[in-house]
Amino acid sequence: MRWTEFLIPTLKEDPQDAEAVSHKLMVRAGLIRRLTAGAYIYLPLGLKVLKKVEQIVREEMNKTGAIELFMPALQPVELWKKTGRYDVIGDVMIKFLDRHGKEIALGPTHEEIITDLVSREIRSYKDLPICLYQIQTKFRDEVRPRFGVVRSSEFIMKDAYSFDKDEDALEIAYSRMYQAYCNIFTRCGLPYIPVLADTGMMGGRVSHEFMIPSLIGEDRIVVCSSCKYAASTEIAPAVLREGAGAGEEKFLEKNLVNTPGKVKVDDISVLLNVSKEKIIKTLIYMADGKPVAILLRGDHEANEAKIKNKLKVVRFAMADEKNILDVTRGARGFSGPCGLNIPIYADFAVKGIINAVTGANIVDAHYVNVNYERDFNVTEWIDARVITEKDPCPKCGAGIEIKNALEVGHTFKLGTKYSQALNAKYLDENGHEKVLVMGCYGIGVTRIIPAIIETNADKDGIVWPITVAPYEVIVICLNNKDDMESAKEAERIYRELSAKNIDALLDDRFDKSPGVKFKDADLIGIPLQIVVGKKSLAEGNVEIRDRKMKSSHLINKEEAAEYIYQKIKILTRNLSKN
CATH class of the missing domain: 3.40.50.800 (Anticodon-binding domain)
Incomplete structure (x- = not known):
């Protein structure tokens, strides 16, 4: 191609609305142009890169024996209601009524659609195993689209789905797909790290995320250089569980102190001259519509994925002001465990704190010298916090590093979650009806491009790997x-x-x-x-x-x-x- 016959509108200056290096360079190099928030036009140069990435993905999928198909973006919401995900996904799903008054969704993903298809087409064990995949546009109503095509409302994804007769067969399919992902990201020149991950709304018992260390990564991963343990911070267990102040023998009487306007741990620490490790945070959540309290040490962060999984609930979110008032009779920021009549789940690190500072469930007030058992009780002790670099590796005990990372792929062992709900069954060798066992494997095709740029750029611009260069x-x-x-x-x-x-x-x-x-x-x-x-x-x-x-x-x-x-x-x- 001759430059004079092609469209390559390069720019000298960075676009004002771009934060990430990849976003700036994709605009400056003439790969994309913004149409509206979360939606981008791929110009000819960007389209060439996209097609090369797609081809790598397609080649590696075909090597595994996966079969390509193409499913509609328009989806009937009834299938989502059958699996229970209609309410879980909430406003992320873009929905509308067609002219006949039927509710239709623009597909954010296709588990329900593929399972419904297979339930009608696969009848016998002789049809198994089978793995179907597509490269298709997805739609999600993102609250805050950002970083260009990294987090957008319209994006291209490769999603594959394996169907097997039992868990042993799923293991084989999963292993094959895992290796294919390694091949894809290697060929794209990406320094990927597979990590154990939370299954989230997808469900299933095991999942791996394929992460690219990046400053713009919205996820955090734990990496051990000694044993190579790698996991998302959403699931990495916090091994250190002793509380601050363990060993102190003097238990003081609980006292009320004025803390006007002080709701943050840092502010309370300064005002009362206590370390953050001596403060107990009380967070009020709604778990499937019911209030629960989560207790954490002041310097720790709540791990909502861990807590949600432990409580075995579908919906888990911070309580609003009204719910907090109903539960504590106080305002947000002044909640405490003393006198609460709701389930209280406390992180293990709270257990050893002696003479703690807590909210008093009274506006502008905290308690000091609060102690477990004498002043409050706990329904259950759980691992409720995000692991930190002060914690040892959960596997070998060595030091760990926590990195920001960008997710480019995710694999799941779904089991029978969708096949059971959508009646996807087969007849085994003895003529008995059994539920299909599923795996799901997604790659953010359009997200691979900024990931490559984030890890392959210098002060002069993009440095493409030969395999995906336009x-x-x-x-x-x-x-x-x-x-x-x-x-x-x-x-x-x-x-x-x-x-x-x-x-x-x-x-x-x-x-x-x-x-x-x-x-x-x-x-x-x-x-x-x-x-x-x-x-x-x-x-x-x-x-x-x-x-x-x-x-x-x-x-x-x-x-x-x-x-x-x-x-x-x-x-x-x-x-x-x-």
């Missing part, structure tokens, strides 16, 4: 209208590259200076550059530049195309190794 090589002609020799040689090399099926871009702009061409080439991130100029041609050479290594060397002009061909083979092979 073009593998760019031929930069430094000529002007008076230098037709350079133009002819650049054209010859471009044609030779094309004859070798190399995806090449020819920068044939006469009206742009060499400096502009070099800046644009670096910005859009083409891995290899061939620079054709009058000076080097005088000696029969052209310049070869490596975008990532920032290296360059001269080569005979007749050997340039074959050199690039062999270089691409090496770079591609290096990204296929596991």
Whole structure:
């Protein structure tokens, strides 16, 4: 493709509404343009990257034996109601009434649809195992779309679904898909980390997230450098459970103190001159519509995923002001365990705190010298907090590191959650009816692109891995209208590259200076550059530049195309190794 015949609207300045590096560069490099909040147009250069990512995903899925299909984005909500997820997903689902008054949803995911299909098409154990997948647009009404296409309301996802006769067969399917994911992210040049994860609204008993360490990552993961343990902070157990002040023998009488306007732990710590470890936070939640209290040490953060799973509830959220008032007779920020008549679940770290500070369930007041058993009771002690870097590895006891990470894939062992609800069954070898066992495997296809940029960019722009680059090589002609020799040689090399099926871009702009061409080439991130100029041609050479290594060397002009061909083979092979 010739630059003058393509649409590559590069920009010199960062867009004002962009925070993430990937968002800035995708706009500046002419990959995307914003249509409205959470919705983006993929310009030709961005579409080429997207199609290459899709092709890698498709190739690895096909290698596993998965079969591609395509399901509608329009979904009847009745299927969601059968599985119980209609109420759980809430306002994230985009819904509307058609002209017949029927409620329709734009699919945020397709578990219900695929299970309904299989329930009508799979009859016998002879039809199993089977794995079906699609690459399809999803829709979610995000509260706060951000970071460009990282968190958008319309996005492309690969979702695969395996159906097996039992758990042993699911293990085989899951292992096969897990390896396929490793292959995909390796080929895309991503430094992925598979981590144990919460199954969330998807359900099931086991899941893994494939995470990319990134400053813009909205998830946090725990990584142990010693034993390689890796997990989402949502499920990583907090091993250290002793409370602050353990060993103190003096129990003081509970006293009420004035704390006007002080609702934050930091403020209470300063006002009362106590460490945060001596403060007990009391958080009021609604669990399936019923209030519960969660007690945490002042320096710890509530782990809602852990608590929700422990309580075995479907809906779990912070109580609003009215519910807090009904439960505590006080305002938010002044809740405490003393006198509460609701279930109280306390984190293990609270148990050893002696002479604690707690809310008094009275506006502008706290209690000091509060002690467990004498002043309040606990319904159950649980692991209710987010693990910290002060905690040891849950597996080996070594030190851990907590990183921000960007999720690009998620795999689930769903079991029979959906097949049971939607009557997806089969007849076994003995003619007995059994429920199908499912697995689910998702990849954020459009999210892979910003993830690559976040981990492969420098001060000059994007640095694409060869496998997903919009073009593998760019031929930069430094000529002007008076230098037709350079133009002819650049054209010859471009044609030779094309004859070798190399995806090449020819920068044939006469009206742009060499400096502009070099800046644009670096910005859009083409891995290899061939620079054709009058000076080097005088000696029969052209310049070869490596975008990532920032290296360059001269080569005979007749050997340039074959050199690039062999270089691409090496770079591609290096990204296929596991």
